[in-house]
Amino acid sequence: MNRTDHMAYLPDMEILMESTIMEQVLARREEYDYRRYVAEDIRVALSKDNRTLEDFGALLSPAAMPFLEEIALKAREETRKHFGNSIYMFTPLYLANYCENSCVYCGFNRCQKIRRAQLKAEEIEREMRSIADTGLEEILLLTGESRKMSDVHYIGEACTIARRFFKMVGLEVYPMNTQDYAYLRECGADYVTVFQETYDSNTYETLHPDGRKRVFPYRLNAQERALRGGMRGVGFGALLGLDDFKKDAFATGTHAWLLQRKYPQAEISFSCPRLRPVTNNGVIGGSLLHESELLQVILAYRLLMPFAGITVSTREHAHFRDNVTGIAATKISAGVSTGIGGHQECQEETGDDQFEIADTRSVSEVYSAMKERGLQPVMNDYVYV
């Protein structure tokens, strides 16, 4: 197949000429050698109030593994300091699963033979009403990455409807230009999460053979464009396991850290998905992480940026999610359906799921589970102004 240059922007893609964030992230990722850390580096990192990227690198290294319990204790202390026992609840709403990309690890990949669907305005409203009835006040809107099927105005309309039912609206959609983000902010969106998947540009190139998503730098700079467009917060995440997960976690933290320095008001959050078995796993060269390794990554994010929001995916089992929530995570989804049109009772999904979820609990079940652990579920902590 004749592949395009994945480092070259397409003509309509905005370039942030003066920004060096990407170059810095990639250079630091390249330099990061997790084998050089020793126990003393971990002790130093744990003893600090304000940690550097160097400390973060140490906490992600194999030398940190014997300290996992101490790291968890420190992480819990930081989480408590910044969030107390609050735990924010939300649910994702998949608006569409049309996609123009062929990411080899994804269930929505355009070559997958799945049922495709897109919610119309009245269906969006019905779905949102039934989600709001569960008591949730924060929603995350997702689409497959098809600008043709789910254009910016379609997403904007969904934001406008969401504003009527919810107090906080997040987006997890394809990367776009600053002015598009500004438009969606006007429509009511508050934060934008973009998964870089992997920060290794060669692996990225292999896994994204075509489509707009193939353009690596345009995706990597999405958060910066979103902030320039006026978004309040931005979320980061690598799909851990696609490439060397320590390096990808290091790059994810570095990316967030550098952007927060450049845009000090930005609210930062991390999502922590890891590769789970799907039909296509055979063609991916990465490796699956153990739970202990995933926990190590989450704890390192917490200690690097104690004020950041951290979400644990429904790809993880309830046992893992609930425990991590008491230590480092601050946000948990509930009542999740990754299909299209799956939130109303007696309503059959019209589109297939992106991935299988491991935690299928309802909003009230998660709410009770949090209360039992001494945590205070919070439906809203935000005012759109």
Added chain:
Amino acid sequence: MLEGVKDSFILGGREFTSRFILGSGKYSLDLVRAAIEDAGAQMITLAVRRANTNASENILAQIPEGVTLLPNTSGARNAEEAVRIARLARELGCGDFVKVEVIRDSKYLLPDNSETIRATDILAKEGFVVMPYMYPDLNAARDLANAGAAAIMPLGAPIGSNKGLRTKDFIQILIDEIDLPIIVDAGIGRPSQACEAMEMGVAAIMVNTAIATARNIPAMASAFKKAIEAGRTAYLAGLGRVIEKGACASSPLTGFLND
């Protein structure tokens, strides 16, 4: 308190005998009421953004009658946002008191004094009882007073840090120079630090994280109450001076006049 001395302070036309302003964030809603009672607090802060909920568990339902609500504008990144949040607080029925917080730094959560002054100016004109959270700077405090603030709320240390009175010398300057109640708002981590601030002459103390992160929240609220009262009494009683290096002859330099 000293016998026979009535000790209270006035804010927004209301008289307060408790000098402990309790925060309501970061802990379970079902403990809020117990914390207020054990703190003996007459004023409690709450984040408008958190009170603005339809959830069955709403913080507003946990606050006993007679306790003055002090809604804060947390989440505001500039003066305009703070003003809008304050107005929303009024619409939600939270009264006319407002603690102005303007923060455009998500890492340290340090307040932006200049935006805070602008917001204070607008809100005071709209009839709010404005209590601005600020970085302890004398010039900014004067501007806040001129803008119509009802009190000044300098931070002792970064919010949530529990580090105590790191800005002590600058808070002392505000106490000495500003004719408004000075209320230490952030950073107080333990009762002894609250006591120390009260000894200096601050009008009141606002505490949240130190209580929220305690193992026993109501008990810690009670401990702070006692420390604040002790510090206040010490201030009123007049602290003796500290003799730094051993005993001090009564007049080492001017004694010759009596020779």
